[in-house]
Amino acid sequence: MTTTAVPVSAAVPTAPAERRPRRKGRLRPVLLGLPVPLLFLLLWHLGREGRWELPFGIRMGFLPYPADVAGGLANYVVGTRDNAFSNLLWEDLPASAMRVFAGFALATLIAVPLGVLMGRFTTANALFDPMINLFRPIPATAWVPLVALLIGYGDQASIFLITLSAFFPIVLGTISGARQVPERLLEAARMLGTSGAGTLLRVVLPASAPAIVNGMRVGLGLSWVILVLSETTGVPTGLGSTIFLARDVVQTDQIVVGMICIAVAGFLSDRLLKLVVRLLFRDRPLIK
Amino acid sequence: MDHLIAGRTADVRISGLGKTYDGGVAAMADVDLTIASGEFVAVVGASGCGKSTLLRILAGFERPTAGSVEVGGTPVTGPGPDRGVVFQDYGLFPWLSVRENVAYGPSRKKLPKGEITAVTDKFIAAVGLTRFAAKYPSQLSGGMQQRVAIARVLANDPSLLLMDEPFGALDALTRTDLQTELRRIHVETRTTVVFVTHSIEEAVYLADRVVVMTGGASHGVPGHVQAVVPVELADRDVTSPAFNEVKRQIAALVHTVPTPA
Ligand SMILES: Nc1ncnc2c1ncn2[C@@H]1O[C@H](COP(=O)(O)OP(=O)(O)O)[C@@H](O)[C@H]1O
Ligand SMILES: [Mg+2]
DSSP: OOOOSSOOOTTTGHHHHHHHHHHHHHHHHHHHHHHHHHHHHHHHHHHHTOOOOGGEEEEGSSSSSSSHHHHHHHHHHHHHHHHHHTHHHHHHHHHHHHHHHHHHHHHOOOHHHHHHHHHHHHHHHHHHHHHHHHTTOOOOOHHHHHHHHHHHHHHHHHHHHHHHHHHHHHHHHHHHHTTOHHHHHHHHHHHHTHHHHHHIIIIOOOOOOOOHHHHHHHHHHHHHHHHHHHHHSSOOOSSSHHHHHHHHHHHHHHHHHHHHHHHHHHHHHHHHHHHHHHHTTOOOOOOO | OOOOOOOOOOOOOEEEEEEETTTEEEEEEEEEEEETOEEEEEEEEESSSSHHHHHHHTSSSSOOEEEEETTEEEOOSSSSEEEEOOTTTTTOOTOOHHHHHHHHHHHHHHOOOHHHHHHHHHHHTTTTOOGGSSSOOSSSHHHHHHHHHHHHHHOOOOOOEEEESSSTOOHHHHHHHHHHHHHHHHHHOOOEEEEEOEEEEHHHOSSEEEEEEEEEGGGGGGEEEEEEEEESSSSTTEEEEEEEEHHHHHHHHTOOOOOOO
16 A cells, blocks of 8 residues: 555544554455465475375375476466467467356346246246256256267357356346345335336346345356366367366376466456446445 | 425225235225325224225235225226335335435336436425435434435325324334424325324324224224224314323224224
8 A cells, every 4th residue: 555645634643543453454364364375385395296195095296396387377378388388378268258258148147037037926936946946956067968969069068058057056046035025125116106027127136136146156156167067078279178188298287277277267257246246236235 | 495396185985995814814894984185194093903904905005805995086906106105114225325215206207307306306305314315225214214215205296195104113202203294294295194003192193084993803803993083173282181182082992892883
């Protein structure tokens, strides 16, 4: 935090006193958060060097050094090694992000309206609930062989699998949100001249917003999981496909680089979703 | 203080009205009542005698199982902006500011933008909340939230105002303030009001006529109108002997052993 501009204010002398405890409060979790990851990196390095054999049959001799991974990451991002993976992030990331975004957006567009209807109307619920319960327990992994035959491998198969997986948490979140809308607010909207359909848009949707957003965050996280699964075979570009390419050429540092990049991409997309939600609602109080 | 528009107003005709809820609770039966345009009617009675049921049928939230209701000559078939409802728990939209809550009804009518703003500002001012127009309901006290709820229905220019124990959750001082304001608003708008309360004093202070209901499912007799008491007091001084005489008269009626009408 910079203190270059001095505001014309009588409160200036008290400002540092106010600021210090706040900075300390922010620094504390950062400082406490550091030792464990650092210890993890140290053990990783030592384990690699000493070729430790760990439970589950983990042979650490097959791991890359943390420093190699850092080098591989630099190569993946800015091309320091001049190999097949140099600069590749900038092809992989847009390809993967597009699949995740398309699948997730499609899932949201289907799940939110359907969830609102199912949450509010017993008829809609009776119509779709059996179908949802029938399909929901099928893991995305179990869909892969069938999708490979029906669609083949590529963007469409990938987007289809992501849509399918992200759909369920979003629809379930929306249903539970729509069911919990206070009856009083619906009555208020009706007596103020809102049509039946209008109450869905103006009351049910905003009142269920927190539950919908929760479902969307779970759905988005799942989208990245399914992305990797959908890129396992035959898809030429993508964060997931590069991991499997690296496995085929036995470049373990690149495998770990891919893992890190997917984690960061997943984390950033969750932050982006939260940001969009914040811009949408500003500081409006929502029903908890 | 801003002057309120002389709002629309409507008469109410209730005949042979009854309600038996799903599951067989006979909440109310044989209610006949005619309310003139511009009249302020209070409904009092013990808990469970069907006051809310009556009001919710007038609002169109519940369908009667017997009889009929007409407001301004039109049968009630469902809720509508011609009948504004003020709930005990306010029913404000938590995600809308005071201004947006009050503008909600006018916006649904698709009035021109300038008109919506003018109406909204006027009624926010009328309930003394201009300084709080940008706040959200959760940032306001109960009394202020109820002012917002009143402004919100008035901005819709209803011909009938339905209030179900609107001040029941407020402290005594706030309650007195709001009673005074409601009286003033009624004098200016002449909107017909049906006001449910369990406070006899509140009923006598506000109303032209007090409807006394007795009975109710727990008495084995459906709720019904026991008596209708006109309040013919020149001024509403709650400490005057005349005022207290009316209170006593109504209290006696509220406690009569219910008999079917
Ligand atoms: N939705 C409902 N379903 C079943 N019974 C109800 C319902 N609403 C009210 N009742 C019953 O109807 C009777 C009258 O209730 P109400 O009109 O709320 O009385 P009051 O407002 O005078 O206290 C009560 O016995 C109550 O339990
Ligand atoms: Mg009641």
